Amino acid sequence: MSGYVLAIDQGTTSSRAIVFDDRFRVVGLGQEEFRQHLPRSGWVEHDPEEIWRTTLSTMRSALAYSSLSASDLAAIGIANQRETTVLWDRRTGLPIHNAIVWQDRRTSEMCRRLVAEGTEPEITARTGLIVDPYFAGTKIAWLLDNVEGARRLAEDGHLAFGTIDSFLLWRLTGGRVHATDTTNASRTMLFDIEANAWDADLLRLLDIPGAVLPEVRDCDADFGTTDPSLFGVAIPIRGVAGDQHAAAIGQACFRPGMVKATYGTGCFALLNTGSERVASGSRMLTTVGYRLAGRTTYALEGSIFVAGAAVQWLRDELRLISSAPESGPLAENADAEQDVVMVPAFTGLGAPWWDAEARGAIFGLTRRSGPRELARAALEATCFQTSDLLAAMRRDCPQASDTVLRVDGGMVASDWTMQRLSDLLDAPVDRPVVLETTALGAAWIAGQKAGVWPGMDGFAEQWRLERRFEPGMEGAERARRLGLWEDAVRRTRSTF
Ligand SMILES: Nc1ncnc2c1ncn2[C@@H]1O[C@H](COP(=O)(O)OP(=O)(O)O)[C@@H](O)[C@H]1O
Numbered sequence: 079m080s081g082y083v084l085a086i087d088q089g090t091t092s093s094r095a096i097v098f099d100d101r102f103r104v105v106g107l108g109q110e111e112f113r114q115h116l117p118r119s120g121w122v123e124h125d126p127e128e129i130w131r132t133t134l135s136t137m138r139s140a141l142a143y144s145s146l147s148a149s150d151l152a153a154i155g156i157a158n159q160r161e162t163t164v165l166w167d168r169r170t171g172l173p174i175h176n177a178i179v180w181q182d183r184r185t186s187e188m189c190r191r192l193v194a195e196g197t198e199p200e201i202t203a204r205t206g207l208i209v210d211p212y213f214a215g216t217k218i219a220w221l222l223d224n225v226e227g228a229r230r231l232a233e234d235g236h237l238a239f240g241t242i243d244s245f246l247l248w249r250l251t252g253g254r255v256h257a258t259d260t261t262n263a264s265r266t267m268l269f270d271i272e273a274n275a276w277d278a279d280l281l282r283l284l285d286i287p288g289a290v291l292p293e294v295r296d297c298d299a300d301f302g303t304t305d306p307s308l309f310g311v312a313i314p315i316r317g318v319a320g321d322q323h324a325a326a327i328g329q330a331c332f333r334p335g336m337v338k339a340t341y342g343t344g345c346f347a348l349l350n351t352g353s354e355r356v357a358s359g360s361r362m363l364t365t366v367g368y369r370l371a372g373r374t375t376y377a378l379e380g381s382i383f384v385a386g387a388a389v390q391w392l393r394d395e396l397r398l399i400s401s402a403p404e405s406g407p408l409a410e411n412a413d414a415e416q417d418v419v420m421v422p423a424f425t426g427l428g429a430p431w432w433d434a435e436a437r438g439a440i441f442g443l444t445r446r447s448g449p450r451e452l453a454r455a456a457l458e459a460t461c462f463q464t465s466d467l468l469a470a471m472r473r474d475c476p477q478a479s480d481t482v483l484r485v486d487g488g489m490v491a492s493d494w495t496m497q498r499l500s501d502l503l504d505a506p507v508d509r510p511v512v513l514e515t516t517a518l519g520a521a522w523i524a525g526q527k528a529g530v531w532p533g534m535d536g537f538a539e540q541w542r543l544e545r546r547f548e549p550g551m552e553g554a555e556r557a558r559r560l561g562l563w564e565d566a567v568r569r570t571r572s573t574f
C-alpha cells in the first residue's frame with residue numbers, strides 16, 4: 079500500500095488539506111479562507127455548509143496539486159478547531175443553525191450562573207475544565223433553548239451534536255458515522271476524562287438529552303470510510319484529534335514535561351503530563367493530550383484567545399500595517415524609552431484569568447507613541463501571556479521547570495517575536511523545520527494506524543530544529559517588563 083496520507087486541518091479562519099508522503103514531506107496542499115459571522119458583539123459564528131464546502135474543495139485541490147488520485151491515499155486524518163458547536167438533523171444532514179465558534183461569549187451569563195450555584199469544583203473534577211463560554215456544553219444548551227423546535231427534535235432523537243470533526247465525519251461518510259475522538263470530547267464540559275465517558279450528571283445539569291451525543295472513540299480508531307460518491311473510492315479515515323492535540327503530536331511532544339505552543343489566531347500551550355492527570359492549582363485546564371491504542375496521555379493546557387488576531391487587528395482595523403510580517407520589523411524599531419503595553423482581551427481573557435467580561439486596553443501611551451510602539455505591544459502581549467501560562471504550568475507540574483518550548487503556527491515566522499518570547503520566558507524556544515505540525519500530527523495518527531507510517535519513536539526521530547532562540551534579556555529588565563504586564567492585566571480585568 080502507498081504511504082500517502084491526507085490530513086484535513088479545519089481551522090478557525092481557513093480549511094486546509096495537506097497530502098504527505100511516507101517521509102513526512104508535503105506533496106499536496108489546498109487552503110481556503112471562509113467567512114466569520116459576527117452577528118452581535120461577542121458572538122462568533124461559522125456557516126457549517128461553508129466549512130464543509132471548503133474542506134471538500136481543499137481536499138480535491140491538495141490531491142490535484144500532488145498529482146495523486148484518491149485511490150493512492152492510504153488513509154485520512156482529521157484535525158479541527160475545537161469546541162465549535164454544530165447541531166444538525168440526522169434525517170437530512172442539515173444544520174439547524176450556524177456553528178457557534180469557540181471564541182463566542184454568548185453563554186457567559188449561563189456560565190456565571192453555574193459558578194454562582196457552586197458547580198464549578200465538581201465540573202472541574204470531572205472534566206478538567208473551568209466553567210467558561212469557551213467550551214461546547216453551554217453552546218449546545220443555548221442552541222436547544224433558542225432555536226425554535228430544537229429541544230423537541232433532540233428529545234425525539236432527530237438531532238445530532240458535533241464539534242467540527244464529528245460534523246465532517248458525518249458528511250464524509252455519507253451520514254454513516256456519528257462519532258468524535260477523546261480529545262474533542264474532552265472540550266465539551268460534558269465528558270469525564272478519567273472514566274473516558276460522557277457524564278450523565280453534567281448532561282442533566284445543562285439539560286442536554288444524551289441522544290444528541292456522538293460516540294467517543296480513541297484518536298486512532300476506525301472512523302469509517304469516505305462515501306464513494308465524494309472521491310470515487312472509499313478512503314479509510316483512521317485518525318481524529320483536536321487541532322492543538324494534533325500539533326502536540328506533530329511536534330513529537332510524547333514525553334512528560336515536553337511543551338508546545340501554537341501561535342495562530344489564539345495561542346494554545348500544551349504540556350504533556352503522561353498517564354496521570356495533573357490537577358491545576360493555577361486555573362490551567364487539565365485535558366486529554368491524546369488517546370492512542372486504548373491509553374490516555376493527559377496534558378495541562380493554557381489557552382490564550384488572542385495572539386495573531388492582535389496582529390490582524392493592527393492590519394484590518396487600525397491599518398497600521400498592510401501585512402502581518404510587517405509587524406516584527408516595526409516592533410524592532412520601537413522606542414526603548416516607552417512602555418506601551420497592550421492587553422488584547424478582545425473576547426475576554428483566557429487562562430489563567432478566565433475573565434469573559436474583560437475587554438482590551440492599551441496602557442502607557444505618550445504623545446510620541448505610534449505604529450512602532452503599538453506593533454511591539456501587540457507582539458509582546460503574546461509573549462507576556464505565554465509567560466503567564468508557563469509560570470502556571472511550572473507551579474502545577476515540576477516536570478515543566480526546565481522545559482524548552484516547541485513553537486509552531488503562523489506567528490512564529492516573526493523572529494523578533496520568538497526572540498522576545500525566549501527573553502521573557504527565560505527559556506529556549508525551538509522552531510522546527512516543519513511548521514505544518516497540526517496536519518502532520520493528524521496524518522501521523524492515521525498513517526501509523528493504517529500501517530504505512532512508523533510508530534511513535536520512528537516518528538519522533540524525524541523532528542528537526544530550524545532555529546533555537548536563547549534568552550538574552552537582563553534579569554532586571556525581564557522582571558520590570560513582566561511587572562508592567564501584571565499591572566496592565568490587573569487594570570483590565572472586570573473583577574478583581
Ligand atoms: N510574520 C508574522 N508576524 C506576526 N504575525 C504573523 C506573521 N505571519 C502570520 N502572522 C499571524 O498568524 C496568524 C495566522 O496563523 P495560522 O496558524 O494560519 O492561524 P489559524 O490556524 O488560527 O487560522 C494570523 O493571525 C497572523 O496575523
Ligand SMILES: O=P(O)(O)OC[C@H](O)CO
Binds near residue numbers: 321322
Ligand atoms: O483553529 P485554530 O488554530 O485557531 O485553533 C482553535 C482552537 O482549537 C480553539 O480551542
